Structures are given as structure tokens and as C-alpha cells.
Amino acid sequence: MNAVLRRVTLDGVAAGPEAEVPAWLAELYRRAYGDAAERVLADLLEPQPLWLSLSDEGVRALESEGSVVKGGPQGVDRVSLERPLRQTAAYSRGQAQPINPASLACVDALGDVAGARVLDLAGGAGVKAAMLATRGAKVTSVDLVGAKHEAARANLRRLGLKADFLTHDLTRPLAVDPAPFVLLDAPCTGSGTLRSHPEIKLRLTPDAVDEMARLQGQMLPNAAALVAPGGTLVYSVCSVTPQEGPEVVARFLETQPGFAAESVPGLEVPHVPAGPGVLTVPEGGIDGFFIARLRRQA
Ligand SMILES: C[S@@+](CC[C@H](N)C(=O)[O-])C[C@H]1O[C@@H](n2cnc3c(N)ncnc32)[C@H](O)[C@@H]1O
Known part of the structure; x- marks a missing residue:
């Protein structure tokens, strides 16, 4: 559902990131980010990666299950999961918090x-x-x-x-x-x-x-x-x-x-x-x- 909504506009399916949001909203992004606004909007219309705050044990548990854990800003890791989050040992043991x-x-x-x-x-x-x-x-x-x-x-x-x-x-x-x-x-x-x-x-x-x-x-x-x-x-x-x-x-x-x-x-x-x-x-x-x-x- 989210994948469809990312591409849809009030008038149909849009061509580029600036066309995908109403003009008044695109203008607010331009005010906030200047020349970077188009890049920001394109990025915001991509799916959310999984970000997890993990303990060291959590990193080890995920990796031992075959998930890929990459360090990110604020100590939050970007994770490609091998199985649904709630089925991981790290999540059920309280070693992982999405944020x-x-x-x-x-x-x-x-x-x-x-x-x-x-x-x-x-x-x-x-x-x-x-x-x-x-x-x-x-x-x-x-x-x-x-x-x-x-x-x-x-x-x-x-x-x-x-x-x-x-x-x-x-x-x-x-x-x-x-x-x-x-x-x-x-x-x-x-x-x-x-x-x-x-x-x-x-x-x-x-x-x-x-x-x-x-x-x-x-x-x-x-x-x-x-x-x-x-x-x-x-x-x-x-x-x-x-x-x-x-x-x-x-x-x-x-x-x-x-x-x-x-x-x-x-x-x-x-x-x-x-x-x-x-x-x-x-x-x-x-x-x-x-x-x-x-x-x-x-
Ligand atoms: C941005 S969310 C909070 C997210 C939360 N801080 C977190 O990190 O999980 C804003 C919250 O404000 C609450 N809220 C809305 N109006 C409020 C009010 N008048 N007084 C207290 N809380 C309110 C909503 O119920 C909602 O949970």
C-alpha cells in the first residue's frame, strides 16, 4: 500500500519527486532545504530502511541469524533482516529497538x-x-x-x-x-x-x-x-x-x-x-x- 501511495498524486501517477507532492508542500521543502529540496523529496519518497538501536549482543544475535548490520549515525544501525523483526532473537530478548x-x-x-x-x-x-x-x-x-x-x-x-x-x-x-x-x-x-x-x-x-x-x-x-x-x-x-x-x-x-x-x-x-x-x-x-x-x- 505504501509503495503505491509513494507514486500516487491527487491527479494520478506522477513523473518526478517535485510533481508527487502538492505545489505548496514542495515550496515548503524548497524553503527548508534550498537547492537540495528535489534530492530530499526523492529520498523521502523511497521506502523506509530498517533502523535499529542495538546492544552489542543484539548485533551479534542478528548477524548469527544471517541479517546484515551496518553502523549508522547516532549509533543507530541500518539492518537488512534475514527474517521478520519480531521473529529475531534480538527483538524478543529486548536487544533491538526500531528508531x-x-x-x-x-x-x-x-x-x-x-x-x-x-x-x-x-x-x-x-x-x-x-x-x-x-x-x-x-x-x-x-x-x-x-x-x-x-x-x-x-x-x-x-x-x-x-x-x-x-x-x-x-x-x-x-x-x-x-x-x-x-x-x-x-x-x-x-x-x-x-x-x-x-x-x-x-x-x-x-x-x-x-x-x-x-x-x-x-x-x-x-x-x-x-x-x-x-x-x-x-x-x-x-x-x-x-x-x-x-x-x-x-x-x-x-x-x-x-x-x-x-x-x-x-x-x-x-x-x-x-x-x-x-x-x-x-x-x-x-x-x-x-x-x-x-x-x-x-
Ligand atoms: C510525535 S508523537 C510522540 C512520539 C513519541 N515521543 C515517541 O518518540 O514515541 C506526539 C504525541 O502527542 C500526543 N498528544 C497530542 N495532543 C496532545 C496534548 N494536547 N497533550 C498531550 N499529548 C498530546 C499524541 O497522543 C502523540 O502520542
């Missing part, structure tokens, strides 16, 4: 979280929570949808990890103690993940982008209120539209002098500057994320 390197770059943007309390806001099914727990963080994951916590708990159990969970609408303030590290991986239009969600190019509208930007603009101040003095806030979205990334953070910084943007550490994926943050460049199977790191005054 795109750009998604892991959002976690790495927090810096060293070992032993620290981390609030994983809009934590969903807990993929980033799992990566934070792997790095030794004490994670509390918050999401609007309680059912997602069940999926996250099951995945953490498989990985032998733990986190706490809270169900909350983050358009409203959350009454928990501030933490030294807060990650807001906000809900977004997903325009940087067309390779795994090719239907987005057909259903996304400019109004939906604006609506998402409004929601993100409501959530960011509530996330910021949970950052302890001197602490770090990472805001990320898997979208490359200026409205959902740089503009949300720039508006926030205009009204919150207690926060300042910092450079994003630990970036091994290709990226370009984007206002107060960076955009990862979708090439070679990397997704497009906007990532900003903000520091609260001590």
Missing part, C-alpha cells in the same frame, strides 16, 4: 541524562522514553492518550526498562515538580516522515499545518514551566514546515526572556540551521525533524 536516527537525535540533544529525572512530554508509545531509559534517565512520560501508555509499558518490559506514566492534556499546565531535562516531542503534521507515511502528501493541507502550529504553541509554554532553573528543554517535531518548528520556538522566545536557544549537541545526522534550531536533512533514509534546545536561566 530513525533523526528521532534519536532529539533525545541526544538533551545531552547526558544518566541518573537525571527527565519529563518525556507527548511521549506517545514511548520510543524516545525507551531511549532515555537506556541512557540511564528516570523517565516520566506524559501523553493525552492513556492507551498509548499500555503500548509503551509493554515495549519497556520487552527491553527490561522502566518509566512512569501520566495521562494529561498538555495544552493545560501540568502540576508536577520541575525537572532538569524536559523533552517535548510535539504532535505535528509528520511532513518529515513521508517515507513511512506517504499518505501525508495527499491529505495534508495548509490549514492543518496552521492548526498544528497553534496546538504546539499552546503546549510549549506548559512544557517550559516544567523545566527547573538552569535546566534544558528540547522541542522537536517530525515536520519540516517553518510554522511548526522555527516559528513556534521564535514566538515562545519572544515572550519568555528566561529561556535562550543553545546549539544542539551530539548531532551526527545531516542538518541545516533553521531559526533557533536545526532541521535534519532527509537523505539516505534519515527523517526530517526540527530540533531546538533551550536553556532556562539558573
